[in-house]
Amino acid sequence: MSPPAPWSLLARALACQVAGALAALAVHQAGWLHGWPLLGIASLGAGFCAWRMRLPRWWWVIGAAFPPAAAGVAALQLPAEWFAAALVASLLLFGTVMASRVPLWLSGRRARDALTGLLDELFPERSDLRAIDLGGGLGGLLLTLWRSGRCRHCAGIEWAPLPYLVGGLRLRLAGFPGTWRFGSLWRVDLGEYDLVYAFLSPAAMPRLWDKAAREMRAGSWLISYRFAVPGVPPDRRRAVGDDPEDALLLWRMPRQRR
Numbered sequence: 001m002s003p004p005a006p007w008s009l010l011a012r013a014l015a016c017q018v019a020g021a022l023a024a025l026a027v028h029q030a031g032w033l034h035g036w037p038l039l040g041i042a043s044l045g046a047g048f049c050a051w052r053m054r055l056p057r058w059w060w061v062i063g064a065a066f067p068p069a070a071a072g073v074a075a076l077q078l079p080a081e082w083f084a085a086a087l088v089a090s091l092l093l094f095g096t097v098m099a100s101r102v103p104l105w106l107s108g109r110r111a112r113d114a115l116t117g118l119l120d121e122l123f124p125e126r127s128d129l130r131a132i133d134l135g136g137g138l139g140g141l142l143l144t145l146w147r148s149g150r151c152r153h154c155a156g157i158e159w160a161p162l163p164y165l166v167g168g169l170r171l172r173l174a175g176f177p178g179t180w181r182f183g184s185l186w187r188v189d190l191g192e193y194d195l196v197y198a199f200l201s202p203a204a205m206p207r208l209w210d211k212a213a214r215e216m217r218a219g220s221w222l223i224s225y226r227f228a229v230p231g232v233p234p235d236r237r238r239a240v241g242d243d244p245e246d247a248l249l250l251w252r253m254p255r256q257r258r
Helices: 006-029 037-052 057-076 080-094 109-122 140-147 161-174 202-215
Strands: 129-134 151-158 179-182 195-198 221-225 236-239 247-252
Touching (some): 006 057, 109 140, 129 140, 151 161, 202 221
Antiparallel strands (some): 221 247
């Protein structure tokens, strides 16, 4: 089953906030609670609604946290300009997360080292690899791949404006010879690459798998950090940390959904 459209997801999340507010209003009208405890009712109502609507688990937390957070911000009586500045900063840092369903997460040194440690196993005696990082963040993984000496061409694409600019500056200063693009990862032709790396989100994995299954050529590898493809067990798994979920998941293409 394909994941819900992002705007459908947002509409349901907003409906949960309305449900929480109505629950608090009903309690208030009944005379059972007054004042700040009503925020707890609104919070529990929104979180319960998100659970009943089967939204992703992180939306349960967001739904429950929104009423007290909104009340706390309102109590500060901040100037309207602050909210506009916060919105602009969020768009620059995170891009259109609701559309892409991919937040800004950085792989970290251990994941980068684990990936380069796999290159000898996946591509023995090759130094002409074409690799791409989907959602390149600040460019750290691209630098690691390039410095490994195994890639003839390294590419990265990033959708959030501020990370793209910082990553581009970082790569330029390091003398990175590959490609760094601003845009949507869903518009990249994965058939050009031997290795496709992604650290996205659970919501994005079904769509990424469908895209990889259509486009990636035989013998290439799709590698996801932490997030699995529903219904498609990986061909290999390389632990990164002590947490069982802290691992690289690898699929050798082509594969069929089981």
